[in-house]
Amino acid sequence: MDYVPVIGLEIHTQLRTHSKLFCGCSTTFGAPPNQHTCPVCLGLPGALPVLNRRAVELAVKAALALGCTVHETSIFARKNYFYPDLPKGYQISQYDRPLATDGALEFESRGESKRVGIIRVHLEEDAGKSLHEGLPDSDRTTALDFNRSGVPLIEIVSHPDVRSAADAAEYFSRMRAILVATGVTDGNMEEGSLRCDANISVRPGDVQELGVKTEIKNINSFRNVQRALEFEIGRQIARLESGDRVTHETRLFDPGTGRTVSMRSKEEAHDYRYFPEPDLPPLMITTDWIDGLRRVLPELPDARRRRFVAQYAIPDYDAGVLTQSSALATFFEETAAASANPKAASNWIMGEVTRKMNELGLSIEDVPLTPGALAGLIRLVDSGTISGPTAKEVFEKMYTAGRAADEIVASEGLARIDDEGAVQTAVTKVLEANADAVKQYRAGKKQTYGFLVGQVIKSMGGKANPALVNSIMRRELDKGAA
Ligand SMILES: [Zn+2]
Numbered sequence: 001m002d003y004v005p006v007i008g009l010e011i012h013t014q015l016r017t018h019s020k021l022f023c024g025c026s027t028t029f030g031a032p033p034n035q036h037t038c039p040v041c042l043g044l045p046g047a048l049p050v051l052n053r054r055a056v057e058l059a060v061k062a063a064l065a066l067g068c069t070v071h072e073t074s075i076f077a078r079k080n081y082f083y084p085d086l087p088k089g090y091q092i093s094q095y096d097r098p099l100a101t102d103g104a105l106e107f108e109s110r111g112e113s114k115r116v117g118i119i120r121v122h123l124e125e126d127a128g129k130s131l132h133e134g135l136p137d138s139d140r141t142t143a144l145d146f147n148r149s150g151v152p153l154i155e156i157v158s159h160p161d162v163r164s165a166a167d168a169a170e171y172f173s174r175m176r177a178i179l180v181a182t183g184v185t186d187g188n189m190e191e192g193s194l195r196c197d198a199n200i201s202v203r204p205g206d207v208q209e210l211g212v213k214t215e216i217k218n219i220n221s222f223r224n225v226q227r228a229l230e231f232e233i234g235r236q237i238a239r240l241e242s243g244d245r246v247t248h249e250t251r252l253f254d255p256g257t258g259r260t261v262s263m264r265s266k267e268e269a270h271d272y273r274y275f276p277e278p279d280l281p282p283l284m285i286t287t288d289w290i291d292g293l294r295r296v297l298p299e300l301p302d303a304r305r306r307r308f309v310a311q312y313a314i315p316d317y318d319a320g321v322l323t324q325s326s327a328l329a330t331f332f333e334e335t336a337a338a339s340a341n342p343k344a345a346s347n348w349i350m351g352e353v354t355r356k357m358n359e360l361g362l363s364i365e366d367v368p369l370t371p372g373a374l375a376g377l378i379r380l381v382d383s384g385t386i387s388g389p390t391a392k393e394v395f396e397k398m399y400t401a402g403r404a405a406d407e408i409v410a411s412e413g414l415a416r417i418d419d420e421g422a423v424q425t426a427v428t429k430v431l432e433a434n435a436d437a438v439k440q441y442r443a444g445k446k447q448t449y450g451f452l453v454g455q456v457i458k459s460m461g462g463k464a465n466p467a468l469v470n471s472i473m474r475r476e477l478d479k480g481a482a
Pocket of ligand 1: 023025038039040041
């Protein structure tokens with residue numbers, strides 16, 4: 001039987017603020033445990049929260065970028081549950097009156113256009129962190145670090161519109177690109193700035209009714225989203241096929257084994273006893289403020305991709321790769337402008353530059369090569385000063401030595417040889433040294449021509465102007481034949 005997966009995603013992202021959502025403590029990653037804490041984020045009795053305006057601004061930007069309606073009034077709510085890393089006994093979130101609702105994310109996945117509806121975007125604070133391993137007494141105790149407690153997050157909840165594990169990974173990756181491009185988050189997945197929960201059920205293709213879903217928590221890479229869902233889809237189908245039922249529960253993905261394991265039975269909203277947060281007034285935002293933020297939204301990755309195709313006449317595939325990060329897209333635009341050859345700029349960036357980045361584990365921001373320097377290299381090729389193979393050699397040297405292309409070409413004598421006399425000398429030498437091949441050519445064996453030209457180019461270190469070599473070679477060979 002064919003089964004259809006039905007997937008909805010909840011993405012939590014850390015907002016790019018200096019301080020926490022309801023207090024002035026720093027959000028800097030990597031501080032010693034419990035350094036960034038105060039009575040508010042430790043949940044001490046009587047401490048009162050004060051909302052961070054910058055966090056609201058970033059949350060509104062995210063909502064606008066996703067086409068949501070931002071509400072002028074939204075309400076903070078207490079989500080009550082006990083956990084050792086949640087000292088207040090509740091998390092301040094938003095519930096029935098979220099910041100924004102009804103958006104969508106449209107993207108291409110494997111050549112097809114997809115649209116995933118966004119139900120809501122709401123603000124909430126993060127909890128602290130329980131450490132169960134890594135300390136000398138970890139076999140006996142759990143350590144608590146409250147540095148993350150109160151860090152501002154938004155949660156973006158999608159409709160269950162995703163139909164495959166690959167599309168889920170693509171959605172997550174596009175979402176990250178939008179949130180990074182708008183400056184909402186730094187998108188650093190290793191530091192936990194972005195994580196994804198996936199709700200997944202399967203149903204037989206001919207049945208409309210939804211199957212029982214499970215939730216996979218806290219997945220922190222695109223690849224693991226795909227792996228976790230592929231495993232879970234297979235596991236649910238196997239259960240249904242063997243006549244078992246799927247249990248409504250929360251599961252964890254183990255990247256080591258590639259499997260999901262049961263964590264706890266799934267809570268329902270009523271388990272949390274949500275009620276309006278009495279320590280915070282309703283969040284009121286004026287339409288003027290929202291409109292102001294809408295006007296300063298940068299160009300979003302998908303729009304930029306379409307513009308690249310139209311403006312630079314590069315293939316859609318190239319545009320897709322180049323707009324994966326805004327830094328890479330900007331690097332391309334600057335190289336294209338300075339070289340006046342967008343296609344060559346795209347080829348170099350997607351080819352040699354990316355190869356180097358992968359080889360050295362660098363991001364485009366850390367590449368020791370400016371768009372201007374790369375454009376200089378492209379201009380040398382376009383003007384015929386150097387050949388394609390020489391350009392690759394120069395590129396390597398630019399990278400390691402940090403010198404400009406024309407400097408390297410001049411100091412190392414790499415420029416193409418257009419000197420007719422020099423080429424003439426080389427041709428004469430090759431013809432003398434290969435008298436047999438010349439004889440064969442003149443007797444009608446034309447294949448030897450390529451061999452002779454190759455010998456000349458080789459003897460000149462690959463720098464001879466090929467057109468010049470050809471014309472002199474033909475002239476010399478014809479001379480002898482006449
Ligand atoms: Zn604090």
